[in-house]
Amino acid sequence: MFKDPSYYIQGVLDFNRLMLARTITLIESQLSTHQDIAREVISELLPHTGKAVRLGITGVPGAGKSTFIESFGTMLTGLGYRVAVLAIDPSSTRSGGSILGDKTRMERLAVNDMAFIRPSPSGGSLGGVARKTRETMLICEAAGFDVIIVETVGVGQSETTVASMVDFFLVLQISGAGDELQGIKKGVLEVADAIVVNKADGDNITRAKLAKKQYETALHLVTPSSPNWTPPVMTCSALEEKGLSEVWDTITQHKKIMTATGELEEKRRDQSMSWMWFLVKEGLETWFYNHEEIQKVLPTIKERVETGNMAPTRAADELVSILGKELLF
Amino acid sequence: MATQEQWLELATKQMKGKSPDILTWKSPEGIDVKCLYTEDDIQGLETKVQYPGLAPYTRGPMATMYAGRPWTIRQYAGFSTAKESNAFYRRNLAAGQKGLSVAFDLATHRGYDSDNPRVAGDIGKAGVAIDSIEDMKILFDGIPLDKMSVSMTMNGAVIPILGMWIAAAEESGVQQEQLTGTIQNDILKEYLTRNTYIYPPEPSMRIVSDIMAFCSQNMPKYNTISISGYHIMEAGADSVLQTAFTLADGVEYVRAAIASGMSVDTFAPRLSFFFGIGMNFFMDIAMLRAARFLWHRLMQQFNPSNPKSSMLRTHCQTSGWSLTEQDPYNNIIRTTMEAMSAALGGTQSLHTNSYDEAVCLPTDFSARIARNTQIIIQEESHVCKVADPLGGSYYIEYLTNQIVEKAQAIIDEIEEIGGMAKAIESGMPKMRIEESAARRQARIDQGSDVIVGVNKYRLEDEKLDFDILEVPDSVRLEQIDRLKEIRSTRDEAQTQACLEAVTKAAEGNGNLLEVAIAAAKARATVGEISDAMEKVFGRYVATTQCVSGAYSSEYSEASSESAGIIESFRKRTGEFLEKTGRRPRILVTKMGQDGHDRGIKVVASSFADLGFDVDISPMFQTPDEAAKMAIENDVHIVGASSLAAGHKTLVPELIAKLKEQGAGEIGVVAGGVIPPSDYDFLFNAGCKAVFGPGTPITTSAGKVMDLLEAQYLK
Numbered sequence A: 001m002f003k004d005p006s007y008y009i010q011g012v013l014d015f016n017r018l019m020l021a022r023t024i025t026l027i028e029s030q031l032s033t034h035q036d037i038a039r040e041v042i043s044e045l046l047p048h049t050g051k052a053v054r055l056g057i058t059g060v061p062g063a064g065k066s067t068f069i070e071s072f073g074t075m076l077t078g079l080g081y082r083v084a085v086l087a088i089d090p091s092s093t094r095s096g097g098s099i100l101g102d103k104t105r106m107e108r109l110a111v112n113d114m115a116f117i118r119p120s121p122s123g124g125s126l127g128g129v130a131r132k133t134r135e136t137m138l139i140c141e142a143a144g145f146d147v148i149i150v151e152t153v154g155v156g157q158s159e160t161t162v163a164s165m166v167d168f169f170l171v172l173q174i175s176g177a178g179d180e181l182q183g184i185k186k187g188v189l190e191v192a193d194a195i196v197v198n199k200a201d202g203d204n205i206t207r208a209k210l211a212k213k214q215y216e217t218a219l220h221l222v223t224p225s226s227p228n229w230t231p232p233v234m235t236c237s238a239l240e241e242k243g244l245s246e247v248w249d250t251i252t253q254h255k256k257i258m259t260a261t262g263e264l265e266e267k268r269r270d271q272s273m274s275w276m277w278f279l280v281k282e283g284l285e286t287w288f289y290n291h292e293e294i295q296k297v298l299p300t301i302k303e304r305v306e307t308g309n310m311a312p313t314r315a316a317d318e319l320v321s322i323l324g325k326e327l328l329f
Numbered sequence B: 001m002a003t004q005e006q007w008l009e010l011a012t013k014q015m016k017g018k019s020p021d022i023l024t025w026k027s028p029e030g031i032d033v034k035c036l037y038t039e040d041d042i043q044g045l046e047t048k049v050q051y052p053g054l055a056p057y058t059r060g061p062m063a064t065m066y067a068g069r070p071w072t073i074r075q076y077a078g079f080s081t082a083k084e085s086n087a088f089y090r091r092n093l094a095a096g097q098k099g100l101s102v103a104f105d106l107a108t109h110r111g112y113d114s115d116n117p118r119v120a121g122d123i124g125k126a127g128v129a130i131d132s133i134e135d136m137k138i139l140f141d142g143i144p145l146d147k148m149s150v151s152m153t154m155n156g157a158v159i160p161i162l163g164m165w166i167a168a169a170e171e172s173g174v175q176q177e178q179l180t181g182t183i184q185n186d187i188l189k190e191y192l193t194r195n196t197y198i199y200p201p202e203p204s205m206r207i208v209s210d211i212m213a214f215c216s217q218n219m220p221k222y223n224t225i226s227i228s229g230y231h232i233m234e235a236g237a238d239s240v241l242q243t244a245f246t247l248a249d250g251v252e253y254v255r256a257a258i259a260s261g262m263s264v265d266t267f268a269p270r271l272s273f274f275f276g277i278g279m280n281f282f283m284d285i286a287m288l289r290a291a292r293f294l295w296h297r298l299m300q301q302f303n304p305s306n307p308k309s310s311m312l313r314t315h316c317q318t319s320g321w322s323l324t325e326q327d328p329y330n331n332i333i334r335t336t337m338e339a340m341s342a343a344l345g346g347t348q349s350l351h352t353n354s355y356d357e358a359v360c361l362p363t364d365f366s367a368r369i370a371r372n373t374q375i376i377i378q379e380e381s382h383v384c385k386v387a388d389p390l391g392g393s394y395y396i397e398y399l400t401n402q403i404v405e406k407a408q409a410i411i412d413e414i415e416e417i418g419g420m421a422k423a424i425e426s427g428m429p430k431m432r433i434e435e436s437a438a439r440r441q442a443r444i445d446q447g448s449d450v451i452v453g454v455n456k457y458r459l460e461d462e463k464l465d466f467d468i469l470e471v472p473d474s475v476r477l478e479q480i481d482r483l484k485e486i487r488s489t490r491d492e493a494q495t496q497a498c499l500e501a502v503t504k505a506a507e508g509n510g511n512l513l514e515v516a517i518a519a520a521k522a523r524a525t526v527g528e529i530s531d532a533m534e535k536v537f538g539r540y541v542a543t544t545q546c547v548s549g550a551y552s553s554e555y556s557e558a559s560s561e562s563a564g565i566i567e568s569f570r571k572r573t574g575e576f577l578e579k580t581g582r583r584p585r586i587l588v589t590k591m592g593q594d595g596h597d598r599g600i601k602v603v604a605s606s607f608a609d610l611g612f613d614v615d616i617s618p619m620f621q622t623p624d625e626a627a628k629m630a631i632e633n634d635v636h637i638v639g640a641s642s643l644a645a646g647h648k649t650l651v652p653e654l655i656a657k658l659k660e661q662g663a664g665e666i667g668v669v670a671g672g673v674i675p676p677s678d679y680d681f682l683f684n685a686g687c688k689a690v691f692g693p694g695t696p697i698t699t700s701a702g703k704v705m706d707l708l709e710a711q712y713l714k
C-alpha cells in the first residue's frame, strides 16, 4: 500500500487497471489508516464522476444475473462502451472466507479489455453486503467507465442498498411453476425500474411470457416511484443473447427522460444524502462495537436479555447511555 | 449346530465385554459394514442369482466367464507424436497386450489444431497429438485394423477423430464393417467430471445419436459408446455415486437414441460401460455385480427383446487417484489389489495403472510391470478357472444388494429432476462428487483414511529413483510443420466444400459422422472440422460451483483436536485481516487445456473453509487471461494447478505476464502433478512454492500463509 493518495488518484485517472484494482482494495480495507487515505482519494476523484450509467441488477440465486451480465456487457463493449462490473458475493462461509466464482460465468467479458470485473467478498464485514460498493462504483466512474453494473443476490437488505446507489435498478426474474409472485418481495417491486424475465428460450418461452403478464399485473398495484416512468416488464434470454438490446434501449430511454425532467439529478442528490446517513450510521455502529466499556458489559447484558432477566428496552437504554457519558466529557 | 447367540456370546467375551456392534464401519457410501455376515443377511435378496450369462446378470454377462476366455488386457496409452505412440503400441502388443486403447492429447480432445495459440502448453503432453488423417495413419501403421480391436477415448472431438480413424482404415484397405473396438463418446460425464467437452449439451447429445445411428448401420461390430463411471469415481465419487450416475447417464443415452428414431434392440447391444475400481476391495467387486443387475432392471422400461440389450458389459481401470507420488513402488501392490477386485467383479477388459502414475505418463518399464500384473493374475494365479467365484458369499451378496438399493434411490432422485441431462444442468451430481472429494481429502489430511507412505509410514528421505517420461516441446513444432505441409498440398477447394458439408450437417441436414469421414479424406484437420460445427453449435462454457464447509465439517465431526486445527487456521487468517485490512486472497487457476479440476476444487473449498477469500478462474485460461484476473481482483497470490504436464510452459509465462503489467508482487505458487525434478526449474522462474500430489491442505495453506505473512506483515 502506498501512503500517498496521489498514486491512487493518478492511477485511476490514467485508467491504469492495476492501480484501479489496488484503489478498490484500499477502499475495501478494514484498516483505519487505509480508510484515511481512501477518503482522500474518493474526495479527490468525486469531481470526475457523474457521467456513467449506473445499473443495479438483482435476482434470486440462479436467475442468471452473471450470465446476463456476460452477454449484456459483451454487447455493450461491442457498441464501444467501457463496462465495469462489481459483483458482490454474499456467500460468506462460517470461516469468514468466501469463494468468488463469478468470473467463471463471465468468461468472455472477463478477458475483454474494454471490461473490468471485480468480485468482492462480503464475508465478515460489518455492514454486510455493499458496504463499499458505492465508493467502488464512483472510482470506476472516475476511471472513465461508461457503464457500471452492480450485481447482487436478492437476499436481506442488499437490494434496497444497491437500489439506493444506482440510476437504474433491474430485477431479473425467472418463470417457475406459475406462482411467480410468491418469489418476489414487495419492496423490490417498489424500487424496480424494470423487471426482466430471463431464460425465455427453448421450451420455456410460453412460461416466460405468462410470467411477464403476471408481473405486469402486480406492478399495476404498486405506485411507481417516478411520475415519469412506468417500469416495463420484458423477457430475454441471456444464454441465447436475445432481448438484450431492448433492455439497453429501455435503460437509455430511462436516462433520457430522467435527465430531461431533472429527476436524475434529484435522485443522485437524494442518494448522496442517504449515503451520508449510511456512513453516519455505520460510524456510530463501529464506534459502539469498538467501545471498550461496551465490549465489557455487552456479554452480560446480552445474556440477561436472552434469559429474560432484563427488559430489552432497559438494556438498550443502558448501552446507549454508556456512549452518552463519553459525549459529555 | 452353533447358533447366533453362541457366536455373540463368544464375540462379546473376546471383545472384553463390549458389543461387536462397535466394530461396524460406515463406508463412504453410507453402508454399515458389520464385522460378520451370515446367511441371515442374504435371505431372499433379489440380486442373488444362480447363473452367469443369464438375466439379470449379477454373476456376469458370459456363461463361463474367464474359464472360457479371460478378460482383455487393454492398456490405455498415447503420448507425443503419432510415430512415437505407434512404436510404443507395437512394443506392447509384442509383449502380451491384447487390445489397443488410444489416449489423445488435450488439444485434440478439445478440438484445437496443434498450431492454435491457446494450446501451446498441451501438444503431445498428456496423450498423442493428432491433427489430421495423416497422423492417424501413422498412429496405426503396421497394426491391422481388420483384426485389432481399438478403443479410443474421445468425446469432445469425437466426430473428426472417429471420422479420421474410419477414413484411415479405409485408405489402408479395411472395410467399415470389419472395424471392431469402442469409442468412448460419452459426453454427459465430460460436463460432470472429465471436462473435454466442446459444444453445449444439446448438440453434443445429437452427435452421440448420429454416431450410434451411423455405426449401427455400417459398423455392426463396433461399440458406439462407453458409458463411463471411471472418471466420476476419479473425481471423487464413492462406489454408489459412481454406479448411480453412470447408469443414469446410460438411461439418458438410451432415451436420446430412441428419440432420434432408433429401436432399442438396434443399438442397445452395442452399449458398453467403463468402471473405476478403487481400494475398497470387496465394495468394488460388489459394485460391478450391482451395476449389472441394475442395468438389466433399468432397461426393462424400454421393452427390449434381445437379451443383449440389457446386458452390461464393461471395461475397468484401476484407480489412478489411489496411487501416490510418495514411496511409489507401493503402487504396484495397490494396482494388483484393484486388478483382483476387477477380475472378481467380472470385468470384460482391464487397464492397470503404472507405479509412476502420480509423476508422469508411463515409461516402457513401468508399463511393462502394469501389464504383467494382469498377465500374472490370468496365467499364474488360477483366478480365471471359475465364474464369479465370490457369488454366494454372504458379505459380497449383501454389499451387492446394498449398492443396488442406494444407487436406485439416487437414480430415482435424478428421474424426478427429469433425467441425467437435467440433473447435470442443476449442478446436483457435480456438487455431490465434489463434496465427497473434499471430505475424502479431509479424512486423508487427518490420517483417518490411511495411505501408506503418505500419511502413515512416510519415508523420511524420499528420492525418485526411476526414469520419467518427458515429452519435449519440439513435438509442437513438429506438428505445426506437418500442418503446414498438409494445408499446402491438399486440394483446398475440395477441403472447403467438405467443411461446408459439415456445417450443413450441423444445421440439421445429414449425419455428422458421415460427412466427417469425407472431410477427413479431404485432409481437413481436427480443428477445422470442429470449427465447422462450432459455427452452428457454439462453444460450451461451464458454470463453476463450489461446495463449502465440507472440508471443515469432516474435521469438526472427527474430534475436538481436529476441530482445533481448523480453528487455529481461522485465527491465523483472521489475524491477517486485522493487520492488513483484508483476508488473504488467492486466485486458483487452471491454465491450458488441463481439465483435472478435482484438486483445484478441493483446494478452493478447503482454503475458504480456513478463512481465505478464494477467487476461482474459468477453466482453460491462457497465462495472459489468468494474469488479468489476478490483477483486477487484486489477489495476494495466484495458485496454478497443473496436472497435464503444461507447468514448465504455463507457470513461467504467468509470472512473466504479471511482471510485465507491474504486478510482480503478486506471488505465484503451483500444485499438481509436477515431477520433483522440475521443482528447481519452477523456483528459478520465480515460482514461490510447489505442492505435489499428497500435500495435505493444512501444509499448503500453511506455506501460503508463511509467504503472505513474510511479505505483508513486515
Ligand code: B12
Pocket: B103, B104, B105, B106, B125, B126, B127, B153, B193, B194, B195, B196, B230, B231, B232, B234, B235, B319, B320, B321, B322, B323, B324, B356, B357, B358, B359, B360, B361, B362, B441, B588, B593, B594, B595, B596, B597, B598, B599, B600, B602, B603, B638, B639, B640, B641, B642, B643, B644, B645, B669, B670, B671, B672, B673, B691, B692, B693, B694, B695, B696, B697, B700, B701
Ligand atoms: C483424477 C485423475 C483424472 C480424472 C480427473 C477428474 C477431475 N475432474 O479432476 C479423470 C479420470 C477425468 C482424468 C482424466 C485424464 N487424465 Co488424469 N489423473 C487423475 C489422477 C489419477 C489424480 C489427480 C487428482 O485429482 N488427485 C487428487 C487431487 C486432490 O490432487 P492434486 O490435483 O494433485 O492436488 C493436490 C496437490 O497437488 C496440491 N495442489 C494441486 N493444485 C494446487 C493448487 C494450489 C493453489 C495449492 C495450494 C495446492 C495444489 O494440493 C492438492 C491436495 O493434496 C492423476 C494421477 C495422480 N495420482 O495424481 C492423473 C493424471 C493427472 N492424468 C493424466 C492424464 C494424461 C489424463 C488425461 C489427459 C488422459 C487422456 N489423454 O485422456 C485425461 C483428460 C483429463 C483432462 N480433461 O485434462 C496424467 C497426466 C500426465 C502428466 N502430467 O504427464 C496423470 C498424471 C496420470 C498419468 N500418470 O498418466 N484424470
Ligand SMILES: Nc1nc2c(ncn2[C@@H]2O[C@H](COP(=O)(O)OP(=O)(O)OP(=O)(O)O)[C@@H](O)[C@H]2O)c(=O)[nH]1
Pocket: A059, A060, A061, A062, A063, A064, A065, A066, A067, A068, A105, A153, A198, A199, A200, A201, A236, A237, A238, A239, A240, B425, B543
Ligand atoms: N436456459 C437459460 N439458462 C440460463 C440463462 N441465463 C442463465 N442461465 C443458466 O442459469 C444458471 C445460473 O446462471 P447464473 O448466471 O450463474 O445465475 P446468477 O443469478 O448469477 O446466480 P448467483 O450468482 O449464484 O446468484 C446457469 O446454469 C446458466 O447457464 C438463459 O437465458 N437461459
Ligand SMILES: [Mg+2]
Pocket: A065, A066, A067, A102, A105
Ligand atoms: Mg452470479
